[in-house]
Amino acid sequence: MTPVRVSIAAAIASILVILIVLELIRGRRLKERYALLWLATGIVLLILSLWRGALTTIAGWVGVETYPPAILFAAATLFIIIVLLHYSTVLSRLTDDNVRLAQEIGLIRERLRAHESALEQLAGGRTDGRA
Amino acid sequence: MADLGRIVAVVPAFREEGAIGGVVAGIKAVNPAIDVVVVDDGSPDRTAAAAAEAGAAVVRLPFNLGIGAAVQTGFRYALEHDYDTAVRLDGDGQHDPNELPKLLEVLALGEADVVTGSRFVGPDRTYRPPLARRLGITWFAKLVSMLTRQRVTDTTSGFQALNRKGISLFARDYPSDYPEVEGTLLVLRTKLRLVEVPVVMKTREHGRSSITLPKSIYYLFKVTLALLIAMARRATLPADEREPR
Numbered sequence: 001m002t003p004v005r006v007s008i009a010a011a012i013a014s015i016l017v018i019l020i021v022l023e024l025i026r027g028r029r030l031k032e033r034y035a036l037l038w039l040a041t042g043i044v045l046l047i048l049s050l051w052r053g054a055l056t057t058i059a060g061w062v063g064v065e066t067y068p069p070a071i072l073f074a075a076a077t078l079f080i081i082i083v084l085l086h087y088s089t090v091l092s093r094l095t096d097d098n099v100r101l102a103q104e105i106g107l108i109r110e111r112l113r114a115h116e117s118a119l120e121q122l123a124g125g126r127t128d129g130r131a
Numbered sequence: 132m133a134d135l136g137r138i139v140a141v142v143p144a145f146r147e148e149g150a151i152g153g154v155v156a157g158i159k160a161v162n163p164a165i166d167v168v169v170v171d172d173g174s175p176d177r178t179a180a181a182a183a184e185a186g187a188a189v190v191r192l193p194f195n196l197g198i199g200a201a202v203q204t205g206f207r208y209a210l211e212h213d214y215d216t217a218v219r220l221d222g223d224g225q226h227d228p229n230e231l232p233k234l235l236e237v238l239a240l241g242e243a244d245v246v247t248g249s250r251f252v253g254p255d256r257t258y259r260p261p262l263a264r265r266l267g268i269t270w271f272a273k274l275v276s277m278l279t280r281q282r283v284t285d286t287t288s289g290f291q292a293l294n295r296k297g298i299s300l301f302a303r304d305y306p307s308d309y310p311e312v313e314g315t316l317l318v319l320r321t322k323l324r325l326v327e328v329p330v331v332m333k334t335r336e337h338g339r340s341s342i343t344l345p346k347s348i349y350y351l352f353k354v355t356l357a358l359l360i361a362m363a364r365r366a367t368l369p370a371d372e373r374e375p376r
Contacts, residue, residue, distance in 0.1 A: 099196055099200045102192050102193050102194060102196055102200075103192065103196070103200065103203065103204045103207060105192075105193055106170070106190040106191055106192045106193065106204055107190055107204065107207060107208055107211065109190075109191065110168075110188060110189065110190045110191075110208070114188070
């Protein structure tokens with residue numbers, strides 16, 4: 001069984017994670033889309049730290065017999081890996097979007113320059129005609 | 132014979148203020164009817180100005196995107212401005228504009244969607260790259276040939292002429308760095324017709340190649356991996372270019 005003090009410490013840490021994430025969302029410093037995984041992390045860790053019987057059972061499933069709290073570490077690590085992978089996909093998409101935007105800006109500026117010089121020629125031609 | 136229609140030369144350039152003017156002038160000298168668009172990949176020097184002075188349209192990217200995205204910008208320009216044919220030459224002058232007609236002649240036969248200037252077909256093989264580079268080029272040629280069951284000799288050549296199908300494909304999908312190899316695979320997998328013609332390439336006129344040995348090894352692995360992953364992907368042409376069935 002997990003020592004009570006470990007459970008309490010883990011629960012406090014999980015609650016802190018949840019509160020910090022909620023506060024970041026409230027202050028609009030974190031978008032819900034990116035916060036969900038963090039909230040899930042905090043909630044799962046909170047459940048595992050309070051529901052001590054479940055932790056022991058899961059530990060038994062995966063062959064951890066001497067120290068069930070190791071499952072807390074494993075769960076936390078797993079969630080962090082998932083969050084990081086998610087960030088990598090977000091980063092990749094942002095990179096593609098960024099490239100696309102830069103290309104569009106280049107193309108639009110070229111178009112703008114072409115239009116401006118055509119306008120200038122038009123205006124120039126008209127004044128020549130009047131003179 | 133297929134009509135080549137309006138032709139645009141796509142010239143990617145990064146820090147090529149010394150060479151770019153000559154490249155643009157060279158293309159215009161070969162055929163004044165060819166429009167030239169130089170894609171300046173965020174150069175800090177006078178590349179864009181030099182290109183404009185030589186009479187090219189200039190698309191200036193706000194920051195450096197890398198060769199693949201720069202070339203793709205050129206193909207997007209070709210698509211947006213409704214060109215029928217695009218040729219791609221590098222801004223450093225290694226692709227001789229005088230070789231352009233060879234590529235365009237083959238494209239005009241109407242039996243190819245993409246024509247690549249290869250350094251390794253034909254009788255006149257004067258191009259002798261350093262051993263390491265030759266090994267790399269051979270490796271990719273063999274790998275792409277094997278994966279697509281079609282013989283190609285030079286998958287790393289960026290000297291290409293494309294019809295509208297080729298332009299549309301590359302405007303939508305073009306790999307990022309060292310893009311030619313994966314681009315060749317993409318052409319073959321989407322069942323576009325690729326023909327190689329022998330060309331002579333010049334050694335660099337200005338500057339140094341951006342590719343160093345550790346980088347080459349990194350690219351060798353990266354591109355090989357990209358090729359294998361690309362094989363696991365579905366390859367389709369853009370909707371507009373698919374044959375109606």
